[in-house]
Amino acid sequence: MITKEEYFNRQILLWGEETQAQLSSKSIAIIGCGGLGSALAITLGSSGIGTLHLVDFDTVSVHNIHRQIAYTMEDEGAYKCEALGKLLKRRYERLKVSTYKEKFETFIKQEQEFDLIIDATDRFPVRASIDKYAKAQGIPWVHGSVEAFHGYVCFYDKASFDSFKISDQVPGGITPPIVVFIASLQANLALRYLAGLNVRKDELHYLYFDDLGSLNHRKFLLNEED
Amino acid sequence: MIKVEFLGPIGLNPIELNVKTVEELSESLKKISAMDQWIGISAIAINDKMVTNSEDCMLSDGDVVSVLPPVCGG
Numbered sequence: 337m338i339t340k341e342e343y344f345n346r347q348i349l350l351w352g353e354e355t356q357a358q359l360s361s362k363s364i365a366i367i368g369c370g371g372l373g374s375a376l377a378i379t380l381g382s383s384g385i386g387t388l389h390l391v392d393f394d395t396v397s398v399h400n401i402h403r404q405i406a407y408t409m410e411d412e413g414a415y416k417c418e419a420l421g422k423l424l425k426r427r428y429e430r431l432k433v434s435t436y437k438e439k440f441e442t443f444i445k446q447e448q449e450f451d452l453i454i455d456a457t458d459r460f461p462v463r464a465s466i467d468k469y470a471k472a473q474g475i476p477w478v479h480g481s482v483e484a485f486h487g488y489v490c491f492y493d494k495a496s497f498d499s500f501k502i503s504d505q506v507p508g509g510i511t512p513p514i515v516v517f518i519a520s521l522q523a524n525l526a527l528r529y530l531a532g533l534n535v536r537k538d539e540l541h542y543l544y545f546d547d548l549g550s551l552n553h554r555k556f557l558l559n560e561e562d
Numbered sequence: 563m564i565k566v567e568f569l570g571p572i573g574l575n576p577i578e579l580n581v582k583t584v585e586e587l588s589e590s591l592k593k594i595s596a597m598d599q600w601i602g603i604s605a606i607a608i609n610d611k612m613v614t615n616s617e618d619c620m621l622s623d624g625d626v627v628s629v630l631p632p633v634c635g636g
Contacts, residue, residue: 368636370636371635371636372636373636455636456636457636458634458635458636459634460632460634480636481633481634481635481636482633482635482636483633483634483635484571485571486570486571486631486633487633488633496614498614499605499606499607499612499613499614500605500632501602501603501604501605501632503603503632505603505632505634506634507634507635507636508634508635510635540612542569542570542630544569544570544571546570546573547573552569554569554610554628555610556607556610556611556612556628556630557610557611557612558611558612559611559612559613559614
């Protein structure tokens, strides 16, 4: 088996062996194994985080594969969480992966413990449920949402998700690069937090390309819950 | 007078309005036909701070209100 020192050489160069070793005790839940979930799991699953819980009741369809970068045509029909888990183990065999072919509301009844929850869902009501659950458990969560050429990212700690309207909106058109872009920002916040580095909490990032093709990055503060 | 900016795919140019509350602001925005699809589903920030229960918020001269579109997908 390859040594951790060899596998994580460049990360140890960045933050040292102690921080790298601490990551192995961390556990995260990724809710949704679609576009955001694929990119999040690939980047975080090979970072040295000890345990990933992957939650998704859906199976891989051909129209998913262009932007859900973990999957190949051979995965059509497979449960996303299971196909993703297999890929992660092939990338880093020491990773502990648990897969859950169920909805978030069912998943949380198992009373697992996590250091962080990451939102890779595609519905507002599920995000509201994640926020409520995270507050009840006293753990933070990282929000991400993406469509067309824009998306939001936020590390929610004390603030609530209430500034967004909880509608039954369904996702619109999208391309692969913006999905990976938003997931990458979520993963950066998650990994910095888990590595004990500073993370600005309860700050909403909105990123979008305007009509002129210029990338805009706006930041908004969120109110803490009463 | 306050300034209102419309972010992302809402795509309207900023406007200035003489309104005192977010409720008055909403009424003014309802008169803009291009806002039909965004009213009621967008989020609001005042001076780069997100607001909840926005209808109750008072606005002051010089405030900048940002209208942020919903993004659902993942």
